Amino acid sequence: MVLVTEAIVSVCRALTDSSDTRPWQEKIEDCFADFDEEKLEETLKAFVEVCEADKPENWAEKFKNANYKNFVERLLGAAQYRLLVNAVMEDCAVVALAIRRGVRALMPFAVAWSDALSLMSKEQLKAAKRIDALAINAVQIIVSLDGFLGEKLLSALPMEVTAATSSDLTAWTPDGADDLVLQFRTLVTDASAKRVERANSTLVRKIRGARDALKYSEDGISQAANSLIELLDRIMREAFPPDSVLSWVDGNLPDEPDLTYLKDGQRAPTKRAEALCFVHGGGPVMPRDANKYDTGEGPSFLHDVVALGLISARNKLQKLKHADGGTPEEREQLMAVLSALEGALMLGLTIGGLSAEPPTPLELPAA
Known part of the structure; x- marks a missing residue:
């Protein structure tokens, strides 16, 4: 001990x-x-x-x-x-x-999670393993836990003997999490761009181009939506071409529905299959025990929800691609979709990187 x-x-x-x-x-x-x-x-x-x-x-x-x-x-x-x-x-x-x-x-990941879930439809929510878990406000949980640590622990301990800075000891916000979300959403944007750049440096221009189109172009909403759809499709397909996705599905989720369809008489992966392969990093779907959040079958709850977040963002972008009004409401919708897409990409690339090379567990000698 x-x-x-x-x-x-x-x-x-x-x-x-x-x-x-x-x-x-x-x-x-x-x-x-x-x-x-x-x-x-x-x-x-x-x-x-x-x-x-x-x-x-x-x-x-x-x-x-x-x-x-x-x-x-x-x-x-x-x-x-x-x-x-x-x-x-x-x-x-x-x-x-x-x-x-x-x-x-963890706060940037909580904001990314909340943004990624914000666009999911009722049908997509029904497809998730545990809908009640999706209702959890991850941002509020982090804020509450941070407040508890400050009030109950740090205030009662000799923090002067540690490397704590003034920002470590200062409470985040006494008035709610809205201002924090805006601050951390900027971090999510930066983190998402860095991860996209590591995956494919040329695709970072698609995100920047979408933001520039919203600022300067009269047809900015349609241009931005097109850029973001191309970004999502290219980053998934260049990482895992359709043939690779089909092989991954056959090797990991052969019994999972809605992962393949016939295109011109040939078997092809659905967008959900592409998204699931992407968030798994092309790695194996690890076996796991069933619990109240996960049936233990098919993709894990976390992988499934992040993949759904990517799909829902793409579906929204497809609708906004034909927007021609240029109204403030349409721009607000697109900004919400952009935040959701950045959050889902950040989570997807992070989880995919971890899933591609699962850590080798430490083998303890038998008792």
């Missing part, structure tokens, strides 16, 4: 050290420099056994008891006891800072 707890604190301290500009992978490697693989596996196995025996929970209950605290203080002596309490509080402060930064790092 001591070794694993120390490892957690060391990793959190390394990741929150702003003065260390090395990649996070190198920072974590340094934390385990003194561990060989065999020793690490033994330690993790022993830690799992301790947790399965409910010992940590029993210790936590004991330390809540005033009589037990008094016993420990008499056992260690007052000075050593104070050092122990201070050390625990300082370690908790380091972990709390890492958690807050981690929660805040």
